[in-house]
Amino acid sequence: MDDQLKGLLPKNKLDTAAVERLRLAGYPLVEPLLAELLTWMQDLNWPVAQDLRPFLAEVGAPLAPHVRAVLQTDDDLWKYWTMIGVVAESTPLLLALRPELERLAGSATDGEREERIDVVSRNILRRLESGTNESVLPKEFQIHNSRVRGDA
Numbered sequence: 001m002d003d004q005l006k007g008l009l010p011k012n013k014l015d016t017a018a019v020e021r022l023r024l025a026g027y028p029l030v031e032p033l034l035a036e037l038l039t040w041m042q043d044l045n046w047p048v049a050q051d052l053r054p055f056l057a058e059v060g061a062p063l064a065p066h067v068r069a070v071l072q073t074d075d076d077l078w079k080y081w082t083m084i085g086v087v088a089e090s091t092p093l094l095l096a097l098r099p100e101l102e103r104l105a106g107s108a109t110d111g112e113r114e115e116r117i118d119v120v121s122r123n124i125l126r127r128l129e130s131g132t133n134e135s136v137l138p139k140e141f142q143i144h145n146s147r148v149r150g151d152a
Contacts, residue, residue: 022055027059034066040052042081076117104117105121123135
């Protein structure tokens with residue numbers, strides 16, 4: 001990977017200007033950076049993660065091999081953030097990851113269940129089947145999030 005391309009990567013969790021540069025460069029130019037860009041999904045509380053997730057979701061199915069690599073790690077919280085922040089927002093990516101979603105929905109590990117990845121996966125699959133845009137978050141998180149936003 002050349003230095004100019006590497007220069008597009010965020011320098012820290014507050015480097016939202018880098019996300020704008022990535023958007024301007026666009027996919028497929030940034031394809032060599034996709035795996036590294038997914039590392040920013042380790043915490044959706046980071047400003048760079050919030051700005052980056054729509055861009056990653058727009059990449060769609062070509063992101064699938066990189067998401068599979070995340071799903072094969074032991075970092076269950078990273079899996080959770082990636083699922084709700086990126087995977088749930090891209091139908092082409094959902095379709096490409098359907099076997100993984102079915103595995104997570106039906107036979108998640110203890111750690112994946114603790115992070116509610118099984119519930120999120122079932123909700124994603126249900127939404128995919130129904131064609132609706134319902135939340136993929138577990139119900140207890142939907143209530144909490146609406147109170148935080150002032151919706152409740």
